[in-house]
Amino acid sequence: MRKSPTVLTHNHDTEPWVRFSLLLRRLSPILAVICLLLLWAWISERELISHILVPPPGDVYRAFVGALADGVLAKHAFVTLQEMLYGLLLGVGIGLAVGYAIAKLPLLEYILAPIIVGFQSTPIVAYAPLLVIWFGSGPASKVVTTAVIVFFPTLVNTIVGIRGVSPKLRDLMRSLKAGRWRTFRHLEAPSALPVILAGLKTSTTLAVIGAVVGEFVSQGSGLGYLVTAARNLYDTPLVIVAVLTMTTISLCLYGLVALVEWRFLVWQRRSNI
Amino acid sequence: MRLSLRELAVAYRAPAGGSLPALGPISFDVAAQEFVCVVGPSGCGKSTLIRVLAGLAPASTGAALCDGELIEGPMPRIAVMFQDANLMPWRTVLDNIALPLEIAGMARAARYKIVRKLLPQLHLERFEQAYPAELSGGMAQRVALGRAIVQNPRVWLLDEPFGALDALTRERLSLELLRLRQRYTQTIIMVTHDISEAVFLADRVIVLSRRPGQLVADISVGLPRPRSSDMLYQRDFLQLTKRVRASIEELGN
Ligand SMILES: Nc1ncnc2c1ncn2[C@@H]1O[C@H](COP(=O)(O)OP(=O)(O)O)[C@@H](O)[C@H]1O
Ligand SMILES: [Mg+2]
Numbered sequence: 001m002r003k004s005p006t007v008l009t010h011n012h013d014t015e016p017w018v019r020f021s022l023l024l025r026r027l028s029p030i031l032a033v034i035c036l037l038l039l040w041a042w043i044s045e046r047e048l049i050s051h052i053l054v055p056p057p058g059d060v061y062r063a064f065v066g067a068l069a070d071g072v073l074a075k076h077a078f079v080t081l082q083e084m085l086y087g088l089l090l091g092v093g094i095g096l097a098v099g100y101a102i103a104k105l106p107l108l109e110y111i112l113a114p115i116i117v118g119f120q121s122t123p124i125v126a127y128a129p130l131l132v133i134w135f136g137s138g139p140a141s142k143v144v145t146t147a148v149i150v151f152f153p154t155l156v157n158t159i160v161g162i163r164g165v166s167p168k169l170r171d172l173m174r175s176l177k178a179g180r181w182r183t184f185r186h187l188e189a190p191s192a193l194p195v196i197l198a199g200l201k202t203s204t205t206l207a208v209i210g211a212v213v214g215e216f217v218s219q220g221s222g223l224g225y226l227v228t229a230a231r232n233l234y235d236t237p238l239v240i241v242a243v244l245t246m247t248t249i250s251l252c253l254y255g256l257v258a259l260v261e262w263r264f265l266v267w268q269r270r271s272n273i
Numbered sequence: 274m275r276l277s278l279r280e281l282a283v284a285y286r287a288p289a290g291g292s293l294p295a296l297g298p299i300s301f302d303v304a305a306q307e308f309v310c311v312v313g314p315s316g317c318g319k320s321t322l323i324r325v326l327a328g329l330a331p332a333s334t335g336a337a338l339c340d341g342e343l344i345e346g347p348m349p350r351i352a353v354m355f356q357d358a359n360l361m362p363w364r365t366v367l368d369n370i371a372l373p374l375e376i377a378g379m380a381r382a383a384r385y386k387i388v389r390k391l392l393p394q395l396h397l398e399r400f401e402q403a404y405p406a407e408l409s410g411g412m413a414q415r416v417a418l419g420r421a422i423v424q425n426p427r428v429w430l431l432d433e434p435f436g437a438l439d440a441l442t443r444e445r446l447s448l449e450l451l452r453l454r455q456r457y458t459q460t461i462i463m464v465t466h467d468i469s470e471a472v473f474l475a476d477r478v479i480v481l482s483r484r485p486g487q488l489v490a491d492i493s494v495g496l497p498r499p500r501s502s503d504m505l506y507q508r509d510f511l512q513l514t515k516r517v518r519a520s521i522e523e524l525g526n
Contacts (some may be wrong), residue, residue: 168359171329175347176424178376186376190363267363271406 055237063237072226077245079222083139083211084249087146092203095151096196099158109159120152124210128217137218146210150203157199161192194268197261204253208246223249274350274427274460276303276326280335282485283321294485296321298335301479301488308454308461310471312517313481314524319464322486323432326462327353339428352426356433358413360405360420367392367401370419388423394453395419411442418450422457429454431463435470443467444502447474451500468521472513473500480520490520 037057043049044056051059067073102109128145135141165188173183215224223242230238262269282297296318303309311319324330325337328347337344339351360369367388368375374384392398395415405413414434421429434450435443447470454461465471471478472494480490494513496504504510 166359168355168357169361172353172359173376175327175329175351175353176373176376177347177349182376186372187361190361193363265363267404267406270404271362 052234052236055240059237060240063235064241067238067241073241073245076221076223076226076242077249079139080208080211080215080224080246081249083142083214083222084146084207084253086139086143087210088150088203088207088253090143091147091150091207092154092200094147095154095203096158098151099155100162102155103159103162116152116155119148124149125213125217128213131214132218137220141218142211142214142222145214146207149206149210153199153202153206154196157195158192161195162188164195165191194261194265197257197265201254201257201261204257205250207253208250212246274340275305276428276460276462277338277341278302278322278335279338281322281325281332281337282334283318283325283330284333284485292333296325296484296486299481299486299488300335301491303460303462305460306458308474308476309463309479310475310477311462311464311479311481312466312468312471312521313486314483314521315466317481317484317486319481319486320432323353323430323462323464326428327351327430329353349424350427351430352421352424352428353430354414354417354421354432354434356436358405358410358417360413360416362405365402365404366397366408366416369405369416370423372420373424388419391419391422394456395449409442410438411446414438414446415449418453422453426459428460428462431461433464433466436466443470448502450474451498455499468517469505469510469514472496472510472517473505478513478517480517483524489524490517492516492520 040054041057044051044054064073098112102112124145128141131144131148132141135144169187169191170183173187178186211222212224212227215222216228219225219228223246226242227239230236230242278297278300280298280300282294282299284292284294287293299322311322313319321330325332326339326344328344328351331345339348344351361372364372367385370388370391371384374387375381389398389401392401395418397412397415397419400408400412405416408416417434435446438446451474463471463474465474475494478490478492478494479488480492481487482489492513496509496513
């Protein structure tokens with residue numbers, strides 16, 4: 001007779017208090033946001049700070065509904081999103097290409113390092129006006145600003161990722177007579193992917209900075225412009241609506257990359273158990 | 274396939290300039306389908322020897338030949354296996370073993386068919402969807418062995434393939450290696466630091482001197498095949514291990 005090994009199969013996760021504490025941990029970020037909103041409501045309710053500085057949540061909600069209804073919010077959000085996406089495409093694309101080249105040719109790093117580090121150590125707001133002069137006050141200058149700002153993390157992570165490829169696996173590919181393309185496709189790309197995706201997450205949050213800084217510098221459209229315009233009218237609720245929309249866009253893009261990570265890095269999740 | 278070393282020597286560039294001899298000069302031949310084990314003190318150039326035969330490192334002087342042809346780079350009929358299974362962590366067992374076929378451009382269905390036929394022989398049929406991190410050391414080495422077999426090589430170069438495993442797993446894998454060899458009749462050169470493992474597996478045991486490794490003994494193992502674990506306690510076997518041990522101990526410190 002075989003007895004079922006109850007001791008081994010007993011799962012501690014099913015105990016009520018464990019489940020409760022797990023649930024609490026999952027919910028705690030949401031609870032934190034709710035607490036912040038309550039604090040905000042309480043401050044404006046008692047008018048501890050002037051409503052012009054901190055409008056009540058209700059006013060912000062009405063501004064949101066209003067901006068949504070007359071299409072202003074969607075129009076500007078779309079402009080910013082578009083600039084971000086093109087900027088990401090351009091900056092990440094160039095970052096990947098240059099990063100790969102540098103990882104393979106150390107001489108190139110030697111030549112390019114001062115230029116790249118110089119660019120990186122200058123604050124983006126300082127040369128955003130220059131980019132407007134070069135690329136006009138239309139969307140192109142914002143796309144370039146975004147591209148410049150997302151270029152660096154992509155570059156660094158690509159270099160780290162490709163240089164981090166196991167030399168022993170390189171030997172294996174060599175002994176299998178894998179050419180340049182197959183080595184890239186079957187070894188370098190999958191091996192560097194986790195690091196590159198981590199860089200892409202940083203890039204998405206930086207992209208919104210790039211686009212909005214560009215919009216601050218040259219007026220026209222976009223959420224950065226909406227912020228400036230609303231501020232000039234002392235429409236604080238609308239400023240907050242615009243800012244929260246930026247946050248939402250950047251969180252959504254971040255989430256998208258996290259989703260890609262989740263989908264493609266199954267092996268990493270399974271390896272960490 | 275037949276392998277020959279002709280006055281082969283390898284020297285690495287020393288960090289302080291100049292060159293540091295790591296192996297040889299050494300000459301010996303390995304006949305087709307022969308199983309040769311190489312033993313020697315650590316750092317005497319055993320891995321270097323394997324890398325030269327695999328075409329992964331150049332000879333400094335002399336030459337390594339495969340069927341009379343100079344080994345100048347990796348050859349499709351020579352497969353290598355290292356102490357660390359060296360699997361791709363992002364590939365499943367199935368895809369790790371199928372890697373050589375995929376690189377050769379074989380379609381997915383065809384390569385999976387080949388690998389799935391091989392899996393039972395490696396006792397891995399229940400693990401085809403597992404990732405390397407989910408495998409034990411012995412299982413990982415069997416995956417590496419599968420990846421070598423699937424290349425359909427004529428020569429296997431094994432560099433301490435069971436070196437990181439516990440004694441029992443090592444013994445079981447040794448027996449499996451012999452079984453697989455019978456099926457695929459290979460020429461095998463295997464580096465090991467375990468004298469009884471060398472005698473148990475090989476037709477010939479080659480003993481290298483301290484660095485730079487030179488041939489100090491070439492001992493024929495006349496034990497009948499197929500070999501079984503009982504042999505580990507028989508007199509002939511013990512005498513052979515004693516001979517190998519003696520020639521290593523003669524090297525002194
Ligand atoms: N890439 C290398 N550069 C310089 N020296 C090396 C390199 N690889 C190995 N060596 C040296 O060559 C000698 C032989 O190494 P190896 O073939 O790995 O020995 P074994 O496998 O017998 O332990 C060692 O002393 C080692 O330090
Ligand atoms: Mg070694």
